Amino acid sequence: MSGGGTASPRHVITGIGAVAPTGLTCADYWSAVLRGESGIRTLTRFDPSGYSATVAGEIPEYTASRYVPGRLLPQTDRMTRLALIAAEEALADAGADPSAMPPFACGAVTAASAGGFEFGQKELEALWSKGGKYVSAYQSFAWFYPVNTGQISIRHGLRGPGAAVVAEQAGGLDAIAKARRHIRSGTPLMVTGGVDGSLSPWSWLCLIRSGRMSASPDPEAAFLPFDRRAQGAVVGEGGALLVMEDAERARERGASHRYGEVAGYAATFDPRPGSGRPPGLRRAITMALADAGMAPADVDVVFADAYGVPALDAAEAEALAGVFGPRGVPVTAPKTMTGRLLAGSAPLDVATALLSIRDGVLPPTVHVASPAHEHLLDLVRDAPREQRVSSALVVSRGQGGFNSALVVRAAA
Amino acid sequence: MEGISEGRRVVITGIGVVSPGGVGRKQYWQLLSAGRTATRTISLFDAAPFRSRVAAECDFDPAAAGLSRRQARQWDRTTQFAVVAAREALEDSGVLGQSEPYRTGVMMGTACGSTMSLDSEYALVSDEGKSWLVDEFHGSPYLYDYFVPSSMAAELAWICEAEGPVGVVSTGCTSGVDVLGHAADLIREGHADVITTGASDAAISPITVACFDAIKATTARNDTPETASRPFDRTRNGFVLGEGCAVFVLEELEHARRRDARVYAEVAGHASRCNAYSMTGLSDDGLEMADAVTAALDMARHDPAEVDYVNAHGSATKQNDRHETNALKRSLGGHAYDIPVSSIKSMIGHSLGAIGALETAACALAIEHSVVPPTANLHESDPECDLDYVPLVAREHRIATALSVASGFGGFQSALVLDAPPRSAA
Numbered sequence: 001m002s003g004g005g006t007a008s009p010r011h012v013i014t015g016i017g018a019v020a021p022t023g024l025t026c027a028d029y030w031s032a033v034l035r036g037e038s039g040i041r042t043l044t045r046f047d048p049s050g051y052s053a054t055v056a057g058e059i060p061e062y063t064a065s066r067y068v069p070g071r072l073l074p075q076t077d078r079m080t081r082l083a084l085i086a087a088e089e090a091l092a093d094a095g096a097d098p099s100a101m102p103p104f105a106c107g108a109v110t111a112a113s114a115g116g117f118e119f120g121q122k123e124l125e126a127l128w129s130k131g132g133k134y135v136s137a138y139q140s141f142a143w144f145y146p147v148n149t150g151q152i153s154i155r156h157g158l159r160g161p162g163a164a165v166v167a168e169q170a171g172g173l174d175a176i177a178k179a180r181r182h183i184r185s186g187t188p189l190m191v192t193g194g195v196d197g198s199l200s201p202w203s204w205l206c207l208i209r210s211g212r213m214s215a216s217p218d219p220e221a222a223f224l225p226f227d228r229r230a231q232g233a234v235v236g237e238g239g240a241l242l243v244m245e246d247a248e249r250a251r252e253r254g255a256s257h258r259y260g261e262v263a264g265y266a267a268t269f270d271p272r273p274g275s276g277r278p279p280g281l282r283r284a285i286t287m288a289l290a291d292a293g294m295a296p297a298d299v300d301v302v303f304a305d306a307y308g309v310p311a312l313d314a315a316e317a318e319a320l321a322g323v324f325g326p327r328g329v330p331v332t333a334p335k336t337m338t339g340r341l342l343a344g345s346a347p348l349d350v351a352t353a354l355l356s357i358r359d360g361v362l363p364p365t366v367h368v369a370s371p372a373h374e375h376l377l378d379l380v381r382d383a384p385r386e387q388r389v390s391s392a393l394v395v396s397r398g399q400g401g402f403n404s405a406l407v408v409r410a411a412a
Numbered sequence: 413m414e415g416i417s418e419g420r421r422v423v424i425t426g427i428g429v430v431s432p433g434g435v436g437r438k439q440y441w442q443l444l445s446a447g448r449t450a451t452r453t454i455s456l457f458d459a460a461p462f463r464s465r466v467a468a469e470c471d472f473d474p475a476a477a478g479l480s481r482r483q484a485r486q487w488d489r490t491t492q493f494a495v496v497a498a499r500e501a502l503e504d505s506g507v508l509g510q511s512e513p514y515r516t517g518v519m520m521g522t523a524c525g526s527t528m529s530l531d532s533e534y535a536l537v538s539d540e541g542k543s544w545l546v547d548e549f550h551g552s553p554y555l556y557d558y559f560v561p562s563s564m565a566a567e568l569a570w571i572c573e574a575e576g577p578v579g580v581v582s583t584g585c586t587s588g589v590d591v592l593g594h595a596a597d598l599i600r601e602g603h604a605d606v607i608t609t610g611a612s613d614a615a616i617s618p619i620t621v622a623c624f625d626a627i628k629a630t631t632a633r634n635d636t637p638e639t640a641s642r643p644f645d646r647t648r649n650g651f652v653l654g655e656g657c658a659v660f661v662l663e664e665l666e667h668a669r670r671r672d673a674r675v676y677a678e679v680a681g682h683a684s685r686c687n688a689y690s691m692t693g694l695s696d697d698g699l700e701m702a703d704a705v706t707a708a709l710d711m712a713r714h715d716p717a718e719v720d721y722v723n724a725h726g727s728a729t730k731q732n733d734r735h736e737t738n739a740l741k742r743s744l745g746g747h748a749y750d751i752p753v754s755s756i757k758s759m760i761g762h763s764l765g766a767i768g769a770l771e772t773a774a775c776a777l778a779i780e781h782s783v784v785p786p787t788a789n790l791h792e793s794d795p796e797c798d799l800d801y802v803p804l805v806a807r808e809h810r811i812a813t814a815l816s817v818a819s820g821f822g823g824f825q826s827a828l829v830l831d832a833p834p835r836s837a838a
Contacts, residue, residue: 051548075691104685104703112582114559115525121544124534124619129541132462132622139623141691141821144523145561145582150822153686159700162686162824163590167579168562174579181597201546202534206559208548266603269578271513272570280575283514399556400566402578 008184011262012411014255015094015243016351017086019195020338021057021236024067024085026093029348030355033363034384038337040219040234045199053213055222056199057236057339075138076151077116079237083148083195084155086241091156094243095256096189099157107160107187108149109179110241111171111194111343116143118200152191152241160187168398170267172239172346173406177265179244188246193347197237207235210399212309220367223340225306225333226313226379228370233308239344240351247411258411259354263391264292270401281403282319285395288405289323294391296324299407301362301380303349303394306333307340310372316395317373330387332380334363346396350408353392357410361386422596423833424676425668426505426661427773428497428610432468432654432760435477436500440770441777444785445806449759451652452637454616462621464630466637468654468761469616472496486554488526489614491564493657493766498568498608505661507606508573510671517576517604518568521591521611523584523765523820524620525561531617533558568608568659576604585727585820586684587611588658588768589828593682595662605667610659611769624653627692629729641762642789643726643755644733644797651727654761658769660776665834676776680813681712681829692821694731698739701817701825705743708827714813716744719751721784721809723771723816724801726755727762730794732819737797739817739825752809754802758788768818768826775814775830784809 018025021039022032032039040057048054059082064073067085076084087108091098098106120143126134141147146164153162161182165175172194179192198207207213214232216222223234244262245255266287268280289296302324305316320331334352335345352363362385371379391409398404429436433443433450443450451468459465470493474484477496484492502508533555537546557563561580569578577598581591588611595609624630631650633640642648668675685700685707709716722744725736740748756774763770778784783806790803811832818826 046545050545103699104707107686113562117559120530121534123623124531125538125541125544127541127619127622128535128538132618132625135619135622135626137626138691139619140627140629141584144584144821145525145580146584146822146824147691149583150686150691150824153688153823154690157688159686159688159703161684162583162822163594163684164582165579166560166562166582167565168560171562171579174577178594181601201544202538203559205537205546205548205551206555209551209553209555209559211556267577267579268514269518269566269569269575271573271575277513277575283575398562399560400563401569402562402566 010247011180011183011244012247012250013242013259013354014245014250014257015090016240016259016354017089018240018348018351019082019086020238020348021059022337024062025089033334033337036364036366038366040223040339046201051204052215053208054217055219055234057234058199059237075142077119077142079195079197080116080148080151082238084151086195087152087191090191090241090243096243104160106158106189107162107182108152108158108191109163109175110148111175112145112164112166113168113196113342114198115145116147117198117203119143121200121202148195167402168400169342169345170396170398170402170404171343173396173404174267176262176350176406180262183244183246188249190244191241192244193239193241194343195239196342196344198342199237214308223308223336224367225308226372226377227368228372230308230310230313234339236339236341238338238341238348240348260357260408260410262406263409264288264407266291267404279315282322284403284405285323288407292407299329299391299393300389301392302329302331303353303392304331304333305395305397306335317376321376326376327378330362330380331377332362333365336366346394349394353394353408356389356392360388420600421665422599422662422679423665423668424660424776425663425673426501427676427776428500428659429773430470430472430493430497431656431770432470435472444756444759444774445783447786447788447805449638449788451640451761456616457618459621463625464621464632465634466640466652467616468652470655488529488558490522490526490612491567493614494520494564494568494612497657497659498571501659501661505673507661511606513573513575515576515605516572516574517598517607518565518572518574518578519591519595519607519609520565520580521587521765521769522561522580522582522613523587524613524615526558527615527620528617529558531619572608583824584822585764586768586818586824586826587765589816589818589826590684592679592772592828596679599662599664605664607662608659609662611766612657613764613766614655615764616653616655639789641728641758643728643758643787644793644801645790646792646794648728650729652761654763656763656766656770658773675833677779677830677832678834680831681708683707684824684826687823687825689823694735696734696738698735698742701739701819702742704825704827705817708829712829716747718813719815720811721778721814722751722753723775724753724755725817725819726757733794734796737799748799752784752802752807753799754785754787756785771816772828775816779811779814779832782808782810
């Protein structure tokens, strides 16, 4: 493993942009988190009454032209506009101006799950109902998986390495780790993370087929990870983008924020069912800690994957208790206020963890009234918990067997 | 990339291919070295209403390729290609059972994922676009697997007995090159010793043809499909859509040596750049592609003079062919004129995310056979494209170092360097 990366350039996270059902800026999102305010509601974007799942972490309607240049509106899916908003905030927060840097000094790696599906549905509708001539000239890229990386790179003049990573919902952490690799290899600045969302009827049907969606119509009771009443996941839209910089360079230019660093990371995959081999989540956590050169006791809080599916919650509770001991570390799931944002959730958890470190407060898990694993998990419920935070573990899983774990730590 | 390239080296020990013109690595090489083309009139669906009606299709019979009826029904064609190619690569390398599952990974590239299934399933659940509110009670039970392209990597992980890093890298038409670079980085950084990697795309479907029609990126040379893909030729007027898959077993060199594995080539360098210019357009100067080439050669510790073969992106659009020619001159200097440069898209079309992996396979096989595959259909070069594009006929040529370049929507520009197998330490 790479250890603490002693021989390689160190990095620091200097900017955060966040978009969530509870706010289109990092500050709005964070204050909603600390108020315990949930953005999960009955879908309004389309009439969900004919579907077996009806609630989502939907971002309320907003005037996109206030945030995104008008010429980009016809060529962007909703999630790409949100990504452009987050990227702009992250770079402004960092006070970084890529156009003033050497030509190939800045790159972007984002996470995706399924691309711009709402845009894609409109074009499929045009194709099938009217004919091929009615398909948009933008369809060739507006839906595709790396569209956010491409649009962000164009908007901000990022000409260094660029890619999108897809590992279902675990890909957000994999993207951030890939960005760290690019910094270590000599790229001074990376924009990384993920903003995702897919709330059109066509994507909704695909999501329902995952078999993991909560059928509860009650926004307060639909998504209850680690609760005895848990009955499935609620999805939402949003995520976060971070500016990650070479630490030396950030210091030289006097970057005003030093939120922290990615101290450790690992990804594993579950074995084939029936193989008799153990699942991979606990191993991902252990390896991420080893990569960070940290012991379990060094971790101040865990941002859980918190699926909301009983068997998956039990597996995560056991993995965490196995590593940290029963109730050995505070565990929280602020995604109870946003839903699972596909590839955007884990990056938003990383952003939230960095804000926890900054402000010395653990964000709450809301709506969980009947904890299912109290003997294993010290769940931060209902109200924020003030305490010093110098490091956090973020856990993320993707359907199919993906496990990723990432440790953030206060900047040295 | 000197920060992580010290120490651990990465080699290719197995190759599997599903390509237009044939399933299997041997058939693939026969096609390329013979300079035969596999482009034809689209047969996978009725393309009559569309502007461009040619494509390079795979003659792929799931049963003959070893898939069960259940697998053929459940998996999108992209995943079917990937599974068949992965099985060939694993058998070729003999690595199965010889690598520790925790140290084994899967990284796949794709531009379009399960587009073909999503296109046809959408038509079904929306009553051919009549209703925005699609019907929950129609459509495949496997829709979620089509929704997320990561399902392809998950299927391969089980086949490869991989419990290490698993995922998909997508950068549109450079996916097949970038996923290899990413997988090699993971091995160098110590996350795995063996990674099955490559790229697959099978998107010859109405929505794909329509979206390229809309921007006239594909050729409309429908009357002569066999000669429709003409990279660098003055008569070229767009690319021919293709499909296919190439999968590799990448392995840490010492791991491969310990089990006496046959080595095709070393993955010596990779770099990618964004042009930050346009989602579809290219500026003529080729600056970003040139920088990717320079960075990949630096990582491999090669001078331009050491490049023996360039596998071009060569998509046969005017803007690409000129952009790429300028990028090669900029990065390789005067040597650009001395190095054979060929585009196999002339024979197998442009299979979007998969093509970078197919081209890397062509480079590895070119190194093995000391033969440069030709650019078919090149009779008279565009005057602005004045390199040695190896027209029509393959050429015997010893290759110690091959460079593969890729360019795609989103502005992505990438380069990968393969070296002939390192000599044994003994």
